[in-house]
Amino acid sequence: MQFGIFTVGDVTTDPTDASKPTEHERIKATVAIARKAEEVGLDVFATGEHHNPPFIPSAPTTTLAYVAAQTERIILSTSTTLITTTDPVRIAEDYATLQHLSDGRMDLMMGRGNTGPVYPWFGKDIRDGIPLAIENYHLLHRLWREEVVDWEGKHRTPLQGFTSTPRPLDGVPPFVWHGSIRSPEIAEQAAYNGDGFSANHIFWPASHTERMVKLYRQRFEHYGHGTADQAIVGLGGQVFMRRNSQHAIAEFRPYFDNAPVYGHGPSLEDFTSQTPLTVGSPQEVIEKTLGFRDYVGDYQRQLFLVDHAGLPLKTVLEQLDLLGEEVVPILRKEFAALKPAHVPDAPTHASLKAASAVTGVPA
Amino acid sequence: MNRSIVVVTAGLSQPSSTRLLADRLAASATSRLRSAGEGVSVSDVEVRELAHDLTDHLLTGFPSPRLGDVLGRVGTADGLVVVTPVFSVSYSGLFKTFFDVLEDDTLDGTPVLVAATGGTARHSLALDYAVRPLFTYLRASVVPTAVFAASEDFGSGGGGTSLSARIDRAAGELADLVLSRPTRPRTDPFAKPIDFADLLTSR
Numbered sequence: 001m002q003f004g005i006f007t008v009g010d011v012t013t014d015p016t017d018a019s020k021p022t023e024h025e026r027i028k029a030t031v032a033i034a035r036k037a038e039e040v041g042l043d044v045f046a047t048g049e050h051h052n053p054p055f056i057p058s059a060p061t062t063t064l065a066y067v068a069a070q071t072e073r074i075i076l077s078t079s080t081t082l083i084t085t086t087d088p089v090r091i092a093e094d095y096a097t098l099q100h101l102s103d104g105r106m107d108l109m110m111g112r113g114n115t116g117p118v119y120p121w122f123g124k125d126i127r128d129g130i131p132l133a134i135e136n137y138h139l140l141h142r143l144w145r146e147e148v149v150d151w152e153g154k155h156r157t158p159l160q161g162f163t164s165t166p167r168p169l170d171g172v173p174p175f176v177w178h179g180s181i182r183s184p185e186i187a188e189q190a191a192y193n194g195d196g197f198s199a200n201h202i203f204w205p206a207s208h209t210e211r212m213v214k215l216y217r218q219r220f221e222h223y224g225h226g227t228a229d230q231a232i233v234g235l236g237g238q239v240f241m242r243r244n245s246q247h248a249i250a251e252f253r254p255y256f257d258n259a260p261v262y263g264h265g266p267s268l269e270d271f272t273s274q275t276p277l278t279v280g281s282p283q284e285v286i287e288k289t290l291g292f293r294d295y296v297g298d299y300q301r302q303l304f305l306v307d308h309a310g311l312p313l314k315t316v317l318e319q320l321d322l323l324g325e326e327v328v329p330i331l332r333k334e335f336a337a338l339k340p341a342h343v344p345d346a347p348t349h350a351s352l353k354a355a356s357a358v359t360g361v362p363a
Numbered sequence: 364m365n366r367s368i369v370v371v372t373a374g375l376s377q378p379s380s381t382r383l384l385a386d387r388l389a390a391s392a393t394s395r396l397r398s399a400g401e402g403v404s405v406s407d408v409e410v411r412e413l414a415h416d417l418t419d420h421l422l423t424g425f426p427s428p429r430l431g432d433v434l435g436r437v438g439t440a441d442g443l444v445v446v447t448p449v450f451s452v453s454y455s456g457l458f459k460t461f462f463d464v465l466e467d468d469t470l471d472g473t474p475v476l477v478a479a480t481g482g483t484a485r486h487s488l489a490l491d492y493a494v495r496p497l498f499t500y501l502r503a504s505v506v507p508t509a510v511f512a513a514s515e516d517f518g519s520g521g522g523g524t525s526l527s528a529r530i531d532r533a534a535g536e537l538a539d540l541v542l543s544r545p546t547r548p549r550t551d552p553f554a555k556p557i558d559f560a561d562l563l564t565s566r
Contacts, residue, residue, distance in 0.1 A: 134562050184556050192559035204425045211553045219556060265422030274427060 001335045002346050003328045004044025005037050005320070006079035006236065006303040009057035012310035015258040020310075026056050027063070029313045034067040036317050038074035040324025046077040046109065046303055051085075051118050054260070061094040068102035075348070076102060079198075079236070079303065080111025080179045083140070084132040085122035087156060091136075092143040092164040099169045104349025109177040109198055109234075110137055112186075128155065130185050137176075141193065144173035172356055175347045177234055177301075180212065187212055191219030191231070196346065198234035199296070201276050202305060203262070209235070209276075210295040217297070229343055234301035235292055238277045241322045245280040251315075252279045259309040282326040289327075290334055298339045300346035302331070365402035366541055368392060369440040373410040373447045373458035374480070381480045382409075384512045384530075385446040388478055391534035392444065392541075399542055408433055410461045417460045426464065434465060442474040442541040443503070445494075449481040453493040462497065470503040473547070474540035476533050478510040487511035506536035 007030055013020040021029065034045040045067065047057045057063060064076040076098070081091060091108075098106050112129045113119075119126040135153045142149050143164040152158040168174065177196035180186035181203060190197040197216040199209045213233055220231035240255075242248035249268065256268045256279075271277055278288040289302065304323065307316040345351070370389045374381030389405050396403045410417070416430040426434055437443065447458035477494045481487070490509040498505045510533045516526040 130562075131565070138563060184553055185562055188556045188559050188562065203423060205428065205431075208425070215553050215556060223559075262423045266419040266427070270419070270427070271423075274425075 001299070001332065001339070002043040002075070002301040003323075003331065004042045004046065004075070004077075004301070004303050005033070005306055005323075006044075006046035006048070006077075007033065007057070007307050008048045008079075008305065009050060009055045010260060010308055011054040011056060012260055012308065014310040014312060015254045019312075021313075023056050029307075029316075030056070030063060031067055031070070032313060033307055033316055033320070034074070034076075035070055036320045038071045040320050041328065042074065042320070042324060044075045044077055044301065044303060046079040048079050049082050049086075049111075049113075050115070051082075051121065052115055061098045064106065065098050065101050068098070068105060071105075074105070076106045077177075078108045078111075080109045080113075082113045082118075083110040083136050084112045084129055085118055085124050086136075088136040088140040089143065089156075089159075089162075089164060092140055093166075095174055096144065096164065096166050096168050099174050099349070100166055104169050104172070104353075106349075107175040107177065107347075109179045109196075111179045112183075124155070130183065131155070133186065134189060137178075137189065137193075141173075144168050169349065170353050170356075172349060172352045175349075175352060177232075182208065182212070184212070184215055187216035188219055191216050191225075192223050194220065194223065194225035196232035196234055196300070198301070198303075199236065201236040201292075202238050203275065205274050206276065206292075206295050213296040213299075226344075227342070229297055229340075232344070232346060233296055233299035234303065234346070235296060235299060236276075236303055236305065237289065237292070238275075238305045239285045239319070239323075239327075240279045240306070241282050241285055241319060241327070243281060243322075245284060248280050255309040255311055263309075282322055285327050286330050286334075289331055293335065293338065298335075298343045300344070364546055365404060366396055366441040366546065367436075367439065368396075368403060368405045368442045368444065368541075369408060369437050370405060370444045371408045371410060371437070371446070371458075371461065373455050373461065375411055375448065375455075375457075379448075379480075380512065380514065380517065381446050381448050383517070384478055384480055384510065385444060387527075387530050388444045388446070388476060388510065388534055388537075391531050392442070392476070392537050395535050395538035396541065399538065401542065406436055408437070408461075410457050413461070414457055417457070417464060420464045421460065430464075434469075437465065438469045439547060440473060441544070441547055442476070442537055443470070444476045444478065444537070445498075446478040446480065447494065449479050449486040449489045452486070453489055454479070454497065459497070462501065465501070468502075470498070470501040472544075473503045474537055474544070475503040475505050476508075476510070476537040477505055478512070478533070480512050482514055484511065484513045484515075487513070504540060506533060506540055508533035508536055 011026045037045045049060050177198045178190035179198040181200040217228035217231045221228040240252040278285045306319045372385040393403045416427045420426050447454040
């Protein structure tokens with residue numbers, strides 16, 4: 001099982017001292033966080049994509065390529081890549097280039113984005129969100145698998161005799177996850193393609209994530225990619241830890257109460273009981289995280305959000321130390337002991353390359 | 364057949380005249396449905412009790428378990444009785460918030476009886492100028508008679524235009540509309556997903 005972190009890339013005032021990083025500081029902090037994630041033994045670093053303040057990650061492949069040059073082992077990914085408003089041709093080119101530069105140490109997660117004006121800023125209509133995700137990904141899928149593509153759709157200019165370059169490394173397209181908070185259509189899309197499905201798992205209760213993952217697993221089997229329990233599932237999650245649970249709660253509360261997304265709403269206590277958020281000791285994080293398996297089954301990737309809402313870099317790096325030293329080693333051992341042999345690990349470039357060598361067909 | 368009627372009231376005081384009006388409307392509609400040979404189950408939603416959950420839902424985008432259960436009941440109701448106090452020429456903000464967090468399409472075609480309370484009859488047009496358009500927007504089937512109860516109505520006598528007569532007329536209309544429809548089909552997008560081939564061709 002893979003463990004990692006994902007960042008939203010928000011530039012948020014620290015509510016405890018009113019300090020606010022510059023965009024430059026936040027971008028550099030993102031790189032420091034990614035390097036630290038590798039140093040403490042995590043498997044994945046993922047960045048979001050946004051095209052409006054207060055967010056800095058508008059150019060994810062630039063950041064990820066820079067991180068790739070400074071790391072050796074960690075897998076670089078996205079959370080998410082905007083398949084709706086980004087030209088699929090540019091996604092094919094940018095991410096294939098990242099794949100070469102990182103020697104295959106990357107994958108990506110498709111998402112629709114939920115900021116209304118971003119659609120018109122890129123010439124799209126938010127009401128076409130699902131159709132754009134379906135059509136654009138369909139094209140991207142072909143661009144990475146067919147040398148020469150003739151294509152015509154509704155949402156971009158037609159292509160005649162187009163070859164996306166560079167071709168994927170070793171002829172193996174990057175592995176794709178599809179992320180969605182609440183659209184069954186996206187679970188269906190992931191299942192149809194035999195791709196991974198990633199549940200946001202931050203904002204909604206467990207019962208909702210359970211339904212989405214169950215649908216994806218059933219349809220994955222329906223489309224003949226394997227049994228339902230062999231489908232490739234990723235989860236988000238959100239943690240804040242101190243060795244002493246009370247200290248964690250006291251320190252995190254002002255960040256929670258003022259967080260841009262859910263602040264000034266439910267109490268920390270209500271939110272932790274209703275969603276996967278865990279604020280407490282490493283042991284509490286271990287227990288709650290192991291419990292995710294009870295409602296999604298054996299899964300392949302767990303990403304935590306640790307660097308949002310104005311938390312200072314120093315605190316975030318301390319969180320990563322705790323994750324790397326006290327949480328992930330235990331989770332690795334426990335999840336591995338529970339996982340049956342026929343449930344696969346998350347695909348990597350090496351595993352996909354080996355599989356395509358056997359079948360002769362890119363995965 | 365068993366019909367479920369959900370009564371949504373947004374009164375704030377205890378006891379509230381909004382609650383009083385809602386109870387009379389529900390009782391009248393229930394008796395009309397029962398006399399037509401239908402089974403009826405009535406459930407009440409006091410929006411006041413959900414005020415914090417509603418605010419949290421606005422801010423986080425998902426309902427608390429308790430609110431989620433209530434929204435589920437509204438979504439599967441065969442008929443709704445909705446009663447708001449009139450605040451500043453319209454429904455109360457709390458009443459509106461409850462209907463703001465409903466998922467799109469939740470009330471498609473649902474028979475709805477709209478009612479309101481206020482200090483004097485001068486506020487009665489709020490029903491037809493504010494409450495009825497809200498439910499029309501939500502594509503509910505709003506019955507023709509809307510019931511407004513001013514304080515003085517609770518002390519007035521019977522007769523053709525009395526509060527009791529208006530309640531019975533409106534409740535009768537709601538019952539007739541409910542009876543004219545099959546029990547609501549429950550669509551669960553997770554139970555029967557759109558096939559990918561259809562997603563691709565409908566793009």
